[in-house]
Amino acid sequence: MINAKDILETLMMIQEEHLDVRTITMGISLLDCIDPNVNAACTKVYDKICYKAQNLVKTGEQLEREYGVPIVNKRISVTPMAMIAAACPKDSPVLFAKALERAAQTTGVNFIGGYSALVHKGFGPGDRALIESIPEALSVTDHVCSSVNIGSTKTGINLDACKLMGRIVKQAAEKTADRNCIGAAKLVVFCNAPEDNPFMAGAFHGPGEPDSVINVGVSGPGVVSAAIQKAGNCNITEVADIIKKTAFKITRVGQLIAYEASKRLDVPFGIVDLSLAPTPAVGDSVAHILEAMGLQSVGAPGTTATLALLNDAVKKGGVMASSHVGGLSGAFIPVTEDAGMIDAARSGALTIEKLEAMTAVCSVGLDMIVVPGDLPAESISGIIADEAAIGMVNSKTTAVRLIPAIGKKVGEELNFGGLLGTGPVMPVNPNSPAAFINRGGRIPAPMQSLKN
Amino acid sequence: MRAVVTVVGKDCVGILASVSAVCSECGVNITDVTQSILRDMFVMIMMVELADRSALLADFSGRLQKMGKDKGLRIQVMHEDIFNTMHRI
Structure with missing residues (x-):
């Protein structure tokens, strides 16, 4: 039999001291959703997320019941959206943010992260357009989170991106001024961003990650x-x-x-x-x-x-x-x-x-x-x-x-x-x-x- | 699956009987029980075995919690692995 003292210690931790699993985050690669037709791309993004994460919330709730530990959030992180949106240079990247929002609502997750760009060494195709669209994307969605990596130990710091992000952070707050400036709370500017971070608002599914993956934050x-x-x-x-x-x-x-x-x-x-x-x-x-x-x-x-x-x-x-x-x-x-x-x-x-x-x-x-x-x-x-x-x-x-x-x-x-x-x-x-x-x-x- | 039922609350007549009754109604087998009374507080730890079905666990746990609420007891049902993982290497 398990030691009674250990059982009571675990109970105490959960009931009195707020022990919880903060998040189960499913990382999903969207690299196979790239399409020059923006509507087709958004449909692929929505479909893939909803298919992969269809049981995420249900499974999280089941685990919570069985083990008696609160699992506070169930979340999704996706490939940095600038990589997907780069194939549609004439269209607004906000369409992708809306696809993410729909997918978040369908799957029932608390947040979806990855409206992101990695520009630590410079801007690739699609990066500037995505960054410029962040304030609007965060103001027209509730669950989407955004992050931008502007530096790393290997590459140094992209000062142009620092400059740009100063303005973008401010605009994100301005666009949501009527909602406590919540836009800026869903936007993170990183140096050395990890590709497997399950925590928001900075979670995204790095390009070196497998097709899908489960990351847990305690x-x-x-x-x-x-x-x-x-x-x-x-x-x-x-x-x-x-x-x-x-x-x-x-x-x-x-x-x-x-x-x-x-x-x-x-x-x-x-x-x-x-x-x-x-x-x-x-x-x-x-x-x-x-x-x-x-x-x-x-x-x-x-x-x-x-x-x-x-x-x-x-x-x-x-x-x-x-x-x-x-x-x-x-x-x-x-x-x-x-x-x-x-x-x-x-x-x-x-x-x-x-x-x-x-x-x-x-x-x-x-x-x-x-x-x-x-x-x-x-x-x-x-x-x-x-x-x-x-x-x-x-x-x-x-x-x-x-x-x-x-x-x-x-x-x-x-x-x-x-x-x-x-x-x-x-x-x-x-x-x-x-x-x-x-x-x-x-x-x-x-x-x-x-x-x- | 094996689970641990913990009951904590003010001591009164019939706690063990009520918990066992719910186990019996749900077809849950009790394999071990320890209980102690510290001052006025009743603490019971019960090892049980139940079929590996999520719906059964939810039903069992729900009934116990409802009964606990009526009697002013805090009752939890948790998979034994949570304790094994936390306290054993």
């Missing part, structure tokens, strides 16, 4: 902070050990669900993403883990060190628990989606500059940060370039998901509701990077890229 910051609190006054090495052990258990759940989902859907298992993804619910916060380690508030001196420890320990614990680890795998620090981060941003304890430092040691980047609506596009581009530089030099993924709050000033708030949460408008350094951004061109790849 969660459970509440479980980690509860374990640290229970341990009481121990030294930091012991804290790291506690996090490793907890991450192992959390990841094993993800591995089990991924394995079962893959078997039942007859789709190969891709990866488990080890990320600790917070939600705005009390007790499900990454910031509270750092505070449980001894910070008065996230943002205090020591924040970067505690986050580095957390990120590393999560990977060390998780990597043995899964046969394939991938995606973003680390701690997420989205401001509006994390109760502790929201409080710290409101009180002024957490600044964008501190968040930028934190992104050097954790899995993603400046995520879900609300900035003033009148912030110039060049400043957004500058923030994107800074963040991409951190990713490029450290050979890691970084991302920027800023939400310009149109018509709002520092101190006011945007409230998205649900998993996206709420957040105050945070101040940004008022000095302009415009002359730098307008130079254009490409920042050369760093020495770190020369590994051969």
